[in-house]
Amino acid sequence: MKQKKLDPIRFLALIMLILNVYNIHSFKTEAVQRTEEHLVNMMKTDLKIFEDWLFDYVDNVDLIKSQLNQLTLSEVNYTVTENKHLAYNFSSEFVHETYIGFLDGQFTSNTNWIPSEGYDPRERSWFKDALEKNRTLISNIYVDQISNHSVIAISTPLYVQDKLVGVLSTDLYLEDLTTKLLTNRSSDNFESLAINDQGIILANTSAPSQINKKIDDLFMILFDSARENPGYNTEIIDDRDLYVYYFSDKLNCFLSAKVDLSLYTNRFSFWVHSQTIVNLLFWILFMGVLFYIHILNERIIETTTSLEEKNTSLKVINTQLETANNLLAYRAIHDGLTGLHNRFAFDDLLDELISKGFQEQKYVGLILFDVDDFKVYNDVYGHVQGDAALSLLANEIAHFCDQALMVARYGGEEFAIIYYDQDIETLESISKGLLEHIRSLKIPHKLSDYGYISISGGVNAVIPDLTTSRGMFIHQADTALYRAKAKGKNQFARTY
Structure with a gap:
């Protein structure tokens, strides 16, 4: 032995x-x-x-x-x-x-x-x-x-x-x-x-x-x-x-x-004799230390092996749980198709900003828009192509509006962009730029009046008061959106 x-x-x-x-x-x-x-x-x-x-x-x-x-x-x-x-x-x-x-x-x-x-x-x-x-x-x-x-x-x-x-x-x-x-x-x-x-x-x-x-x-x-x-x-x-x-x-x-x-x-x-002597002395000393460590190590290995195995198992489990939690946390506030924030995250942030805007007397801004004739687009091109078009639009919107506090998929083909401390003239200018950007993509839509995918939306910006609510604020932007649709689509309208 x-x-x-x-x-x-x-x-x-x-x-x-x-x-x-x-x-x-x-x-x-x-x-x-x-x-x-x-x-x-x-x-x-x-x-x-x-x-x-x-x-x-x-x-x-x-x-x-x-x-x-x-x-x-x-x-x-x-x-x-x-x-x-x-x-x-x-x-x-x-x-x-x-x-x-x-x-x-x-x-x-x-x-x-x-x-x-x-x-x-x-x-x-x-x-x-x-x-x-x-x-x-x-x-x-x-x-x-x-x-x-x-x-x-x-x-x-x-x-x-x-x-x-x-x-x-x-x-x-x-x-x-x-x-x-x-x-x-x-x-x-x-x-x-x-x-x-x-x-x-x-x-x-x-x-x-x-x-x-x-x-x-x-x-x-x-x-x-x-x-x-x-x-x-x-x-x-x-x-x-x-x-x-x-x-x-x-x-x-x-x-x-x-x-x-x-x-x-x-x-x-x-x-090189001096170097040879130094090396030999070093390795002799090293071997003595190594032998002593070997004796001590033999006594420790048996008691630590089982603990290491258990710790390894726990680390794997903790890593899996952490990954799962992170994924759940991400999915809770993000849209699965586009990767944008979802309706829940949108509502939470808007409530928070309305309260903050009231306290600081600053504008809360919203650009709400949807894709024109998207149901017809899905009927013609299929839902797979429709999902691809929404993903492409989401990516372009996120890049174009990178200064916004949030870009969210509000529902279906509808999107919402939240700004803070920006008046309605500024938001109207941003929405016009976004409209031109989406037009420049020229995503084919053969049943559209324009031959390509277009968007229509409403722009709203207010300094909140005690009567301002999330529902009212969204409704105002939504009303402007429907006015843009009624005027022929492919445009934005501001709230009165």
Whole structure:
């Protein structure tokens, strides 16, 4: 018997030992993981800043494009060089050329460069790609004829007076891209690069000589992975190099950053002796306490089990009773079909307000109305459809009159809305708005004079005195309702 009692303790001892070993292993990697997470966040931030910087040029090109669209073609193409409409400040530390190639082969720019004889912008890749894809994009790398540097162009189809006239473009030098990546790094140990959608390196902080060359197999794998997995991706290669990379849909290019983890932490350390000792002492103490608790628990379990079972049964019964009581209380004052308050709740509140209004000398208001020709509606469409129509109307009335003290189903197709401290002019305005709202629903009623369900009602508001009674007050509103019916329905009448 003692052996059986000790079995759970031995089992827990084994569990605690496993947890202890796991805890030691977790502790030894915790610092490494925190370092990796910190480095990943830093590199993400660097890449995001670079992406935003580059995308700012795209936004600015689109801004110039929208401004040029307001001009005439002669204004845009008024000069070949130093075009004032293209002299836009990109708020950058780098100098850029902005230019337009027209559909007829003409060319204008913000510089003093004059195209050589035979130069045709329509043969340039930036011109062809922008027209072919019909959007703002970053072109493939080409050699700028002004500076003889390798550049990319941010190009977009240009419209003047909403008519396509050519391509607007601005240049970015590849060395400027690399310079921006270098100055943007949070750490000198980070290596960053940018690759266009053709797999050509646009910028590389670790190997500038690789710019304008095809990426190698490793980056081709990461490139393909980034296309398939949107957002930031992280990967550790050779248990040392940590990569953060993603494909920017905005720029249609691949951005990546790398860091050598060995510069920051020793990933191969395993035993942290001080932590091992602390863990062992903790679990030994824990096991002693656990064994003592186990002895005490054995003595208590038998006496508490039966009480717990009884308490559980009582809780279930109490919950059922509480649910039943709540349901009965709700049904006592609510209409089962529409969910609105019922006649009993209406009568109680009206009695209370008449007394209160007499004491405070404030108005008690009532809007009483019913659905026109509803008996005919039920005869034609059936009672199921009739109930559905009443439920829909009740929901619309409750939402429209959400400032009322109560919206009630008075009986059958008749509804009542109670207001307090509102004079009859205000209630008359509310009733007109409600009437228009119900008309706007246009619930079909083919035997109605109007072709859709309508309502008619009476509006009453009084400051109660000693002679005011609920029955009289309702009768006055009901009399106004019948006057509205007599006048042709689909309207409200106020009491005299």
